[in-house]
Amino acid sequence: MLAPSTKEVQIDMGDFSEKVLAKELHGRVAHNLYIQDGKGSSGKGIRAKPLLSRSSRSIGQFLQSAFLPQGYPDSVSDDYLDYQKWDTIQAFCSYVTGTLATQAVLKGLGVGDQTATAAGATVTWLLRDGAGMVGRVIFAWIQGTDLDCNAKQWRLVADILNDTAMLLELISPFFPMYFLFIACLASLARSIVGVAGGATRASITMHQARSGNMADVAAKDGSQETLVSLVGLIVGTIITPMINNNQMIIWTLFLTFTCCHLIANYMAVAVVRMDRLNFARFHVAAQDFLTCGSIPGITSTNSREPLLMLLLPGGVHLQLGAQFNSVIESANDLDGFTFDRDEKYLMRLNLTSGRSVHRTGVISVVLHPDVTADDLMRLTLHAEIIQLCLQVRKLDVAAPCQREMTMLIDFIFNDNGSRSNDARLLSKADCQQVVNMSYRCAQRLFPEFQAGLLAKGWLIDAVQFNVDEWRSMWDKQGIDVDPNKKL
Incomplete structure (x- = not known):
């Protein structure tokens, strides 16, 4: 909304100057200037001077209102347009390859074959759909939580599986004896595509909607996809008669559009x-902070986030929300912690490798019911400190908390004071000592790390970590449990 002002703007309008009282915009596009009109009896009227032709205004307004969220580009994230461009291309390619796959499935079901029966085709179709339904339920049960945490990775996986499903459908007519099996396998892959693709699209839409307009962004995304599908339908209608079962053309088109997709x-x-x-993003930010004292920006961190699931950070795996008995095996184990009394988590390090510098293992974390997003970030920074000290022999001089982490590295690599370039074997007691030493370091570094994240524009009121639902309450002296009171 324009702030009221008594000043009038003087602009040059060709050979004469006129008083411009207001400039009218639609979104960020200027459409009209309102000018004081000296004509008429009062001489105080206003008239509009269009800055765009009527046709340009009508076409532009229609396209923007029909296919872009209201208030674009201020109502969406900065990456919205770049994402939609590539998403439009992939949707078109997917529709064309889908046309080729559908034609192959119909042929496999017996369309055009006089010996095929409607009953047989119906049973095959029902079994194919049934496999997909079962697959959707199982996949959502197993991976539902991780779809929010790794939306970009699962979006890419979904599209790879979509192309795999179409490949299976395309080859199915060549194996009539195994057509049902191949069709069910393709349907199973498509079921994962439906769950993963839909869920991750919702997560990306939530990220892009910056004005509480998630429904509008989702609706306009659907309109864009419908328009692309319509274009794909026209292209498919044109090329289908031209193919005429020519396998060379079919496979050339399929491979070309699949690569583009x-x-x-x-x-x-x-x-x-x-x-x-x-x-993944926390790992990038934390490792930069721990090694050089700086936190990367949002753009830099996202560009370094691995997009293929197999390339996610390896090393020591972090398990959040572990069961109590996976960390504490006896009451004496609680005495081994030097954590603050009111701490909201317990941590245990279990290493599975030998003396290799690139150790593998699990950091299991028991969570208190009152754990917050700040606690989750702090304990994850704690785990990142452990992982870094297990894998490096020397820190840069610019590293924060260098003295404390150097002592921890020396403890891991040195056995009885003898210096070695190879990590020594760590006992259970040694692993507990590593956890306790790194805890104080994490406590000291976290306020600086948190402030750095806020300064770089990260939203830290909530985190997208894959956390199990197990929660525990503990006390070294024992806790009183009222059987009639809910924990």
Whole structure:
């Protein structure tokens, strides 16, 4: 909304100057100037001077209102347009390859074959759909939580599986004896695509909606996809009669559009700049902070986030929300912690490798019911300190808390004071000592780390970590449990 002002703007309008009282915009596009009109009896009227032709205004307003969220570009994230460009390309490629796959499935069901029966085709279709339904339920049960945490990675996986499903459908007519099995396998892959693709699209839409307009962004995204599908339908209608079962043309088109589809999908998720932390983004930010004292920005961190699931940070795996008995085996184990009494988590390090510097293992964390997002970030920074000290032999001089972490590294690598370039074997007691030493370091560094995240624009009121639901309450002296009172 324009602030009221008594000043009038003087602009040059050709050979004469007129008093401009207001400039009218639609979104960010200027449409009209309102000028004081000296004509008429009062001489105080106003008239509009259009800055765009009527046709340009009508076409532009229609396209923007029909296919872009209201208030664009201020109502969406900065990466919205880049993402939608690549998403449009991948949707078109997917529709064309889907046309080829559908034609192959119909042929496999017996369309055009005089010996095929409607009953047989119906049973095959029902079994194919049934496999997909079962797959959707199982996949949502197993991976539902991780779809929010790794939306970009699962979006890419969904599109790879979509192309795999279409490949299976395309080859199914060549194996009539195994057509039902291949069709069910393709349907199973598509079921994962439906769950993962839909859920991750919702997560990306939530990220892009910056004015409480998630429904509008989702609706306009649907309109864009419908328009692309309509174009794909026209193209498919044109090329289908031209193919005429020519396998060379079919496979050439399929491979070409599939390659374009995969490239477009990779580029689409690569340009998304999430401003909330998941494990992968937290790992990038924490490792930079621990090694050189600086926190990367949102764009830099997202560009370094691995998009393929197999390339997610390895090393020591972090398990959040572990059961109490996976960390505490006896009452004496609680005495081994030097954590603050009111701490909201307990941590245990279990290493599975030998003396290799690149150790593997699990950091299991028991969580208190009152654990907060700040606690989750602090304990994850604690785990990152452990992982870093297990894998490096020397820290840069600019590293924060260098003295404390150097002492921890020396404890891990030195056995009885003898210096070695190879990590020594750590006992259970040694692992507990590593956890306790790194805890104080994390406590000291976290306020600086948290302030650095806020300064870089990260949203830290909530985190997208994959956390199990187990919660525990504990006390070294024992706790009183009222059987009639809910914990």
